[in-house]
Amino acid sequence: MALPSWEDPKLGSMKRVALWLATVAGEGRIFTYTQLRDVFPGVAQIDRRVRDLRGRGWRIDTAREDTQLGMHELRLVSVGEPVWEDRKGPGKETSGLTGTRRREVLAKDGHICRSCGISVGEDYAGSFERSQLDIARREVRLPDGSTAVELITECRRCRVGASQLETDAAQTIAEISHLGSMELRMLDSWVKEDKREFGKVELLWAAYRTMPADSRERFRVALKSSLG
Structure with missing residues (x-):
C-alpha cells in the first residue's frame, strides 16, 4: 500500500513530518531541525512535532543518546506508529498526549522512571548527566490473553531501544499464586509503599x-x- 505524500497540504503537520522522515530521510539517516524548517517553512514549533512522534513509538536519537551525532543532529533510528493512517474506533487516540494526561501519568508513577527508578533532574550515578522524564507507550499482555498499549514514565536513557519492550502482566500476576503467606505480606508492603529498601x-x-x-x-x- 502506497504511503500518502508528505507534500499533501491536507495532512496535518505531524503526519507530513512523519512521512518526510519515513520516506525521504529514512531509518538510520541523520537530519537536523534546520533541515526540517527549510522543508516545512510554514510549520511552527517543528521540534514539537518530533517530540509528538517520539510519544508514538518513533525512536529519534540526539547526541544525548548517540555520541556519534553532532550537537544539532538527530537520527531516525526506527519508525513507530503510522500516524498518517486514520485512527478509528474506541480507545484510539487521535492526537499526542495532553499536558493534563501527561501530569496524570507522572503522578501515578510517582515521578520516577519505572525502569531504573531515577527521579527527574537527578544525576545518573558516575556522571554529570541529569535525568529527564518522558512518557512512553508500552505493549502489555493482559490476563485474558489480549494486548493493550499503556502509558509509562521512563527517563530518556531508558527509553533508548525500549520501544520493543513488552510487559507480560498476565505472567507476573499469575506468579502471585506461587507465593507463601510471608512472601505475600512482604510483597504487599512493598506495593503499598511503592518502594523497597535493599x-x-x-x-x-x-x-x-x-x-x-x-x-x-x-x-x-x-x-x-x-x-x-
Whole structure:
C-alpha cells in the first residue's frame, strides 16, 4: 500500500513530518531541525512535532543518546506508529498526549522512571548527566490473553531501544499464586509503599554483578578470605 505524500497540504503537520522522515530521510539517516524548517517553512514549533512522534513509538536519537551525532543532529533510528493512517474506533487516540494526561501519568508513577527508578533532574550515578522524564507507550499482555498499549514514565536513557519492550502482566500476576503467606505480606508492603529498601548484602550483590571480570575475581578472593 502506497504511503500518502508528505507534500499533501491536507495532512496535518505531524503526519507530513512523519512521512518526510519515513520516506525521504529514512531509518538510520541523520537530519537536523534546520533541515526540517527549510522543508516545512510554514510549520511552527517543528521540534514539537518530533517530540509528538517520539510519544508514538518513533525512536529519534540526539547526541544525548548517540555520541556519534553532532550537537544539532538527530537520527531516525526506527519508525513507530503510522500516524498518517486514520485512527478509528474506541480507545484510539487521535492526537499526542495532553499536558493534563501527561501530569496524570507522572503522578501515578510517582515521578520516577519505572525502569531504573531515577527521579527527574537527578544525576545518573558516575556522571554529570541529569535525568529527564518522558512518557512512553508500552505493549502489555493482559490476563485474558489480549494486548493493550499503556502509558509509562521512563527517563530518556531508558527509553533508548525500549520501544520493543513488552510487559507480560498476565505472567507476573499469575506468579502471585506461587507465593507463601510471608512472601505475600512482604510483597504487599512493598506495593503499598511503592518502594523497597535493599539490605547491605543485596546492594553488594548488585555491585558485584556490574564489575568487570578481574574485579569480580578480586571480590571473590576478598569474600573467601572473610569467610576464613
